[in-house]
Amino acid sequence: MKNEYLNSVKRQFKYYKSVGEKTFSQLDERGLFWRFNEDTNSVAIIANHLWGNMQSRWTDFLTSDGEKEWRKRDLEFKSVIKTKKELLEKWNDGWKCLFDALEAINETNFETKVYIRNQAHTVVEAINRQLAHYSYHIGQVVYIGKMIKGSEWKSLTIPKGKSDEFNKEKFSKGKHIRTFLR
Numbered sequence: 001m002k003n004e005y006l007n008s009v010k011r012q013f014k015y016y017k018s019v020g021e022k023t024f025s026q027l028d029e030r031g032l033f034w035r036f037n038e039d040t041n042s043v044a045i046i047a048n049h050l051w052g053n054m055q056s057r058w059t060d061f062l063t064s065d066g067e068k069e070w071r072k073r074d075l076e077f078k079s080v081i082k083t084k085k086e087l088l089e090k091w092n093d094g095w096k097c098l099f100d101a102l103e104a105i106n107e108t109n110f111e112t113k114v115y116i117r118n119q120a121h122t123v124v125e126a127i128n129r130q131l132a133h134y135s136y137h138i139g140q141v142v143y144i145g146k147m148i149k150g151s152e153w154k155s156l157t158i159p160k161g162k163s164d165e166f167n168k169e170k171f172s173k174g175k176h177i178r179t180f181l182r
Contacts, residue, residue, distance in 0.1 A: 013134070023043070034144070046137050048077075056073075058101040062123075065117070066114065109123075
């Protein structure tokens with residue numbers, strides 16, 4: 001059961017990482033830094049926040065509090081990333097930290113208490129907390145991408161108004177809809 005959970009959650013994290021990357025690929029450099037107004041975040045700011053959160057939460061995941069003293073959370077919401085290259089480097093660095101931490105979880109340490117802001121979590125609770133947090137922000141990234149691209153947006157899943165067509169194709173070939181999620 002523990003290995004099934006870990007494999008499942010790794011697939012989910014990989015899926016959300018890919019959704020972010022598919023959005024990045026549709027935006028030019030200007031789009032990555034676009035903000036609706038000064039009170040909102042750009043794709044780059046959200047990516048920077050995710051990077052900072054991942055570094056803090058997943059570094060020494062099982063042995064130290066997930067809110068590191070060295071984290072500068074307020075700086076994560078500033079326009080510190082200046083290029084698409086820098087955005088992608090931070091993005092990949094954050095995800096590497098996450099996946100390395102997940103690989104270190106096994107039968108012998110699965111029951112370890114994990115602390116985030118001095119609150120005890122089970123490993124499952126801590127992972128689920130981060131999965132929800134990251135999918136929330138990646139949803140924001142997609143929404144911003146859709147606003148920028150408008151009618152030029154290429155759907156990342158089933159295009160709007162195409163559900164029936166998609167389902168007919170999948171079911172007519174004898175394939176179950178779950179194959180789409182893999």
